[in-house]
Amino acid sequence: MTTDIQIARTARKLPIVDIAARLGLGEGDILRYGADKAKIAHHALNGLTDRPRGHLVLVTAINPTPAGEGKTTTTVGLGDALNRIGKRTTICIREASLGPNFGMKGGAAGGGHAQIVPMEEMNLHFTGDFHAITAAHNLLAAMIDNHIYWGNDLDIDTRRITWRRVMDMNDRALRDIVVGLGGVSNGFSRQTGFDITVASEVMAILCLAHDLDDLHARLGRIVVAYTRDRRPVTARDLRADGAMTVLLRDALQPNLVQTLENNPALVHGGPFANIAHGCNSVIATDTALRLSDYVVTEAGFGADLGAEKFLDIKCRLAGLAPAAAVLVATVRALKMNGGVAREDLGTENVAAVVRGCANLGRHLENLRGFGLPVTVALNHFLGDSAAEIAAVQDYCARHGSTAILCQHWARGGAGAEELARRVVDMVEGGGADFRTLYPDSMSLWQKIETICTRIYRAAHVEALSGVRAQLDLWEEGGHGHLPVCIAKTQYSFSTDPDLRGAPEGHVIPVREVRLNAGAGFVVAICGEIMTMPGLPRHPAAETIGLNDMGQIEGLF
Template identity: 55%
Template sequence: MKTDLEIATAAKLKPIQSIINGLDILDEEWEPYGKYKAKLSLGLLDRLNNEKDGNLILVTSINPTPAGEGKSTVTVGLGQALKQLGKKTAIALREPSLGPVMGLKGGATGGGYSQVVPMEEINLHFTGDIHAITATNNALAALIDNHIFQGNQAQIDPRQITWKRVVDLNDRALRQVVVGLGGVKQGVPREDGFNITVASEIMAILCLANSYQDLKARLSKIVVGYRVDSSPVTVADLGVEGVLAMLLRDALKPNLVQTIEGVPAFIHGGPFANIAHGCNSLLATRMAGKLADYVVTEAGFGADLGAEKFLNIKSRAGNLDPKAVVIVATTRALKMHGGVEQDKLTEENLAALNEGLSNLAKHIETIESFGLPYVVALNHFTTDTAAEIKVIEDWCQARNISLALTTVWADGGKGGIELANQVIQKIAEQKVNFQPLYPLTASIKEKIDTIAKRVYGASTVKYSALAEQQINEFSQHGWGDLPICMAKTQYSLSDQPDQLGRPTDFTITIRELRPSIGAGFIVALTGEMLTMPGLPKQPAALKMDIDATGEITGLF
């Protein structure tokens, strides 16, 4: 069996000009980035502003196993299937982060014959957007420390600096560091730390900004720390929003590539869904919607994370109007939620499968609560048995749930035709009554309680003393009307990764809140969630190499 990399490198890519020609893009609205990639001008949206938006389809999933469940693969395969049915289609995905690429989960370009290409370039440095975000984030960190060293006109309390440095890697050794050591000429000693780049507020800002002016305005609102009197200090107080926006000038332009079957693919922005809002850029989604009749996009991890944030945060910020949702499930993840150990997921276990379907049921309820029609996509693996598939089919039929078996990894778009037809039918036949789950006028606690109880199924929410204090302070600062971005484990509906299936009568613990005022939301950290992941015992990086000709090996 060929690897994803072998399939991707054997694919015959079209020159990016050919993909451009299939869309309503003028010569002055794009620039080539090599043979198979392009950057798109923001002026394209200005020109097409009054055009009708295409049908927006969100792909989400149940709570995944550590290896992922092929959500991106289904997204790409569905886009290719819609094209095979004669629909003008585009897909919109996030950019992969080097952290998971070199760690455990892998890349984010799909798999098999449902991939975006050039796969190896996209999974590594792509067009440098994430590096630009890293540089911008760390430039702000350097400017903060220099401001303090040069007299501290803004009266920043060095003990209350909240802005951290970032790197696009999983590096647990950098979670807590001390900077400024070495004497008076080296700066002011203080405790600091690193986040992974995709957890940076600047990543979130890039993914929610709709213009250069909006980008600069959002950057100016970033809270970098506090004064002794606890009043917030912002980027505007330092007067550096202009240089930060300059560093992001090219990164703000969406990227265009293609799938193996030539479907236009907008890949731009990459916040994680377990520690950030988990959606590709608003600019890329909107561009795709102006240029295609059907747009397939995905949000990270399960419906409890990425989909909730797509619908409560991104859709509200961009005035998006999703038409349907695809919920990806796999037999292996359902068995794991039914109590099967990870090393035995390839073995048939119908009892565990039946038990694990409770997890799918909860995610279905969540999507229904937003007023959206949905289709369950059973992403087929070669180890699935006929009996296992029948259990899921019977379960869905008994509940009048639309189910489509997809074989898009092995068959490309052809393996997603049934799914595509069902999604088209849902969009045509069902009335959409999409509404976010909470009004922005609700209090911070009311919003958190809504997500914890209606989306996760928690019975209670517990707040640490620090979180209680922060809620009061944030409300006093005028931030109480912002949406909530929950940082939570992706493996469980609860905040404990080992509580699989559909846990009941559990408590969500809010240990800390962080203001992302430039992004336009408040981050609530639950349980022991970390914003700088670590590498596993056997990271994927150990299998990666290049040969004498520079060809990459071991990249999935």
């Protein structure tokens, strides 16, 4: 069977200026990074603000399993299919992180004949956005320690420095470290640690900023530490916000690439959905909406994490209102949710599919709670039996939805035309009545409880020592209106990654909360989730290298 990378390498790409022209952009509106990728320049972005927005379609999925769901593949296939039926459509997705690429996840550009190219560059350094974010974040960290070394005029309490360092790689050894060892010339010793770049507040800020001025203002609001009398110290207090903005100036410009069918795609930003808000940048989505009739975007992992954050954080803060949602599922993943082991997925098991549909049904119910019309995209695998496919379609019909069999992996946009027509019907039917899950006025703790009980179906939420008091202090400081970002395992509605299906009545333990004052949300870290992942026993990096032709092997 032909692999994803083999298909990508045979792509007939158009010059990136031709892709820009499809969006009405001239050669002077883009900054080319070679022949097949570019950034949309700031002056071109500024000229779009008065244009009306097109229709926004969200692609999300059931909880991820080792069997695979194909959410990005479906996003790309749907975008290509909408273009095929005459709807001027742009695709918006996130950039890939090096950490999971060299760990266990692999590439993140779609698959089969529904891919975005250049696939290899997108999954590696691309246009350098993540490096710029890492540099800006760590510049601020260096300026904190430097300020303390030279007299600490701001009276920072070194026990209450909240700003950690970051790098875009999985490395468990850096979760908790001590810096400043080696004597007086190296500063003051203190305990700290690293997070992965995609969990950085700078990443979140870049993805939520509307323009350079907004980026600068948000960076200045970052709270990095507290004084002995508990007053917050910000990046602006350290006078770091200007230099950070300079480092991020080019990174804020969205990246323009293309699908295998030469349709435009904006790939920009990359916060994780299990430990951050999991959406591509606001500036990319808004740009696409002003240049297209339809925009197809995705939210990370399952709908419980990705879609909830997309709707309650990104859409709330950016003033976006999706017109429809697509929920991706596979027969294989539903069988795993129904209790089938991975090695047995090739055997027909209709009963397990029906049991696994409980996970699908939970996500359908949750998405409808946001006032969105939803259809199910059943991403086809060759081993799916007719009886298993029919079981999913029957389940969806009984629950007021439609499951459309999609073959975009094998056939590209042609394999998702039925899904595209269904999406157009939902959008043009005007059935959306979008609403967020909770109001701004609700307390921070009530927001956490609302997400955990209504989306995750927890019986109650357990706050570990100090959590409630910290939330109260932030509310007193004027941050009570912020939305909440839950950091939790993506594999289950619970905090137990092995508990599949649609569990309810469990307890969600909140062990820590973090204030992202610049990004504009509060993070609640639940269960055993880590903001610096580790590598698996046999990371993908062990099998990645170059072949005799100088081509990358093992990454995809």
